[in-house]
Amino acid sequence: MTSQTPSPAAQRAEFQAFLSNMPVKLGSFVAADLPRSITVGEGEEKEFRKDFSPASLPWVEAYTLAKLPAPAAVAAPENQPFSEGVIRYVGETLLRTVGGTWDTDPEGGTGDGMPFIRPDSPAGEAAGQPISLISLLMTAAQQRRGDVFVTALAGALSEFGEEGAPFRSSTGIDLSAGGEKPTQVEQDHLDAFLSGVEPAIAAWIQEQGGGMEVWQYGREALDRLAADLRERYDSAGDMDDPDEQAYLAGAVRYAGEVIRRAGLGTWRFGAEASAEDPHAGQPYVRFAGTDGAEGFDVVPRQELRRTLDDASALVDAYDRATAARPAV
Template identity: 30%
Template sequence: MDESDRSPTRAQLLDAWLDDLQVLVGRLEQDGLPDGFPFDYSPESLSALERFVLDEGADPWFRRAATGYAGEILMDVCGGRWDVDPDSGEPVVRPDPALALEPLHVGVLIDVALAEQSGEVFAREREALADAVAALRRTDPEYRPVKERSPLDPIGPQPEDPWLTRWLDDRQSAFPAWAAETGAPGGAGAWDFGPGSLDLLDRVLRARYPTEAAFDADPDAPFRAGAVWYLGEVVRRHRDSVWLYWAVEPGAPRGSHHHPDNPWSGIPFTHQPHKRRARAVDPADVLRNALHFGPGYPLRRALDGFH
């Protein structure tokens, strides 16, 4: 049999689902739901999702994306992990084994909601899971459902990196000279790390680098390193973020933070590792884009898109 004729294995289907999950749910938030939708993984948003499904229906793409979002909310109650049904190939939630519950077919739950038209199917399922957890805790008060990490969970605290520590110390030490070298009106006091100071950085950046190519041709310049650090510091201070650095490791598993193909490896960037709806910012890329797109792409955009 030709290799291309083989059906994907259950493990391959699960890997594909987990690989797609962030993109699916991200697109659901951006394009699939109306403005003002409470996209916060709360029980209220689960009910709102069902109301939207009843109003608008669920085509195959939406059904799959909504499966991801609703499944994550339900696992906040029952723990567990994602799996794939061996017969249908559809993603399912397997609650924490301690609960001894059957796999939850979230896509089928959407079908039931459409058939029933009560607007209560999702909430009812969540309540049933909560009841199962409460029943187990009556015999084991210390019990808490355990959820395996999914691509939609916060990445959590990251280990300190020696390279990043040195880089941040160097940038902090070099900042007074960097600020003076920019020749900005108001001197060093103009660089107060406030959001408004990004307009000043914007002007200084464009005066220094007339084109994106000029910026890319100057990778090791002290001015560029200082601009990257300053922009990242404004984001860190005003958008509940931290600096991260994932060193490139040639032997790291594909999909890991340190794999060479990960665009976030090998660069200093800001992140919100404690948030599910985190936003990461590559300050160097923001500076590059400002030059690429011109004055219509102000550096203040780096502060947009946070939740």
Template identity: 25%
Template sequence: MASTDEPLSQWHEQLFFVLMLLQDLELKGAGFASDYSGDSLVALEREFLQRYTSSEQIAWPTRRTLTEGLAAYLGETLMRAAGGAWAWSTEQDIDGFSVGVPLITADSTLTVEPISPLRLLRDAAEVRDGQRFTAVYDRWSCAADEKKRADPTWKPVKEHTTADRPDPESIPLADWLTRRSGSFQDWADTYAPDTTWDFTPASLASLEELVRRVAPTEEMLFDHVNRDFLGGAVWYLGETMRRGLGGRWNWNLHKRGNRKFPYVEKLGPRGVRTCTPHLVIDAALEKPGYLTYRYELAAEQQ
């Protein structure tokens, strides 16, 4: 059987954009409230049946963006009812999807069968009773409710995806911050032992000079061999911004390639500025003084 890792990874990668296109383009003006609630599925299935008159249209290339957006929304809505995660099936039972289809698995403690949102779309188009989406949602919700009654302390666990709001308390972010903070002195001793790293705005000029010396091009900056160097530089820039201008770290799940970027938000006097250190450091390679400029910009009264 072919590996499911690559198509599943690609599906995760495109989730945010697929859902954005669904809400901001495909369903714009349709009166659809994309709040991932069970009630929203009633309006969604009604709109779906108006646009798809047969199940064959699900695989039409001209409908691909809408079809994938509907599948993504269905899956994310079900996970909010009963937890779970995205998975992948390589069964070739839907024409037009040669690498298989995404699946939704509920929280591992629930006895609920995985669902293929694409197959759910196909069933809805064939049965056409307007109740296929809500029937599955109710089944998953009931399973979760029964579990809660049996164990009031239980809560469904949903994998964090790009459809979720960034979580400043996320475990990956906490682990990254702990690791970077604990290793910073080693980083400083390795790359610039004679530099004073005191988290002041003036030290950002030294950081920028160091970046240009160690990794003067974008390719070198993001090369795997400089991963530790970049991580320390990113943490130092973000911490300098946070300590001087308030704010907090958060975790950006919208990827650039295979990278996930931590960032600092709620900066400045009004708490409305944001800084993504990876991108600021990258831009500074072509813009001398950019680190200091971004600090001063965040510090301005608006």
């Protein structure tokens, strides 16, 4: 953290990036940072609960306390990715139960400069008392009771009274765009894939040279990638060369992530698609339909191949994703 307070415009941009990155960041946190199982009692293995249910909050808080031994550890540079993951998880879990939306306060008065949630209340959508996730995390790390997260949820639910109930469960981010949730087979592939998206992109960018100044997450960079592909390959068949797979794996993740961020799509994996299906064995990005329009998928590897015949294939996919971007 710097001593300089970002401008309201910069804070709003950071907030949009926070929302845009939610599927990858939160998916990676659940897959890579939270354990699959824990040992209890006399060596009994139990599946770690991380399904965004209210019952998962004590599990996540207990594990958080084990990782963060004191409040000062929350902001320690080496722990910041984990702390942000906890904030994302707890916020999304609360929203799925009580409804509401993510928000930010450019003045820093609410949320302590971090994204926070505005839960629903009987007064209306997002009309409840704002909940600062960083404050919850700091309180949990200080009090070390193990029930801070679930108590915050109970407080938001209590607004509806004994016989009342939230009128929706919602969030600004749909982690399963397109309606159906991944099967367990697909989820297993996604768990492995999502945790490696950002490291793979960083390594790929370093290999290409120019850094993030050249390879920004935008339309212009996709034009650059298209030019590189057309110079590197004479035909789509050249992409099947085993020596090209490392380069293409990075390009698939980079192009897919640029396009996904443009439309707030969701990474999926064609783990069970038939062999003739372009999705088969491939990561792809799903975009939910908005305003009555049908949803659609973008398979990055297919778009890379199409680029050799159509130089605008990648930017066309980017433009389509941008047009489908839901309001947040």
